[in-house]
Amino acid sequence: MASGRPKLLWSPEAERDLGDVYDHVAAAGSPKAATHVLISIDQACRRLIDYPHKGPSREELAPDLRSIVVHPYVIFYRPTDIAIEIVRVLHGRRDIDAIFGEP
Numbered sequence: 001m002a003s004g005r006p007k008l009l010w011s012p013e014a015e016r017d018l019g020d021v022y023d024h025v026a027a028a029g030s031p032k033a034a035t036h037v038l039i040s041i042d043q044a045c046r047r048l049i050d051y052p053h054k055g056p057s058r059e060e061l062a063p064d065l066r067s068i069v070v071h072p073y074v075i076f077y078r079p080t081d082i083a084i085e086i087v088r089v090l091h092g093r094r095d096i097d098a099i100f101g102e103p
Contacts, residue, residue: 005049006079010086017089021073024091037073044070045077045086052079061100062087 010018018038025034048054048068055068055077064078065087074096076088090096 006052006081007083008045008049008086009083011088014086014089021089021091037070041070041073041075041089044068045075045084048077048079048084052084061096 018041021041022034022038025037053066055066055075058065058067058076061076062078064080065076066079067074067076069075069092072092074090074092075086076090078085078087088099090099
């Protein structure tokens with residue numbers, strides 16, 4: 001039986017995505033701007049602990065998957081009773097279907 005609040009877990013792919021986001025934003029603007037973007041993403045993900053079903057279902061991509069937007073990034077996550085797994089953090093212009101293996 002689950003007790004307490006769910007934990008926030010980052011998949012290895014999501015951690016790599018965060019590094020890519022930082023590198024891209026830092027190269028286009030500044031390290032300070034990149035840090036601000038990562039903080040915004042982290043804050044949005046932490047809010048999911050209290051509101052795990054906030055984002056719309058993305059079952060068409062993967063079972064139990066949901067998403068939220070921190071413009072221009074889309075955060076894909078999977079809520080359970082014990083954890084909120086951050087699956088991917090992708091720019092909204094990426095081919096999301098191809099990344100998740102959909103035709």
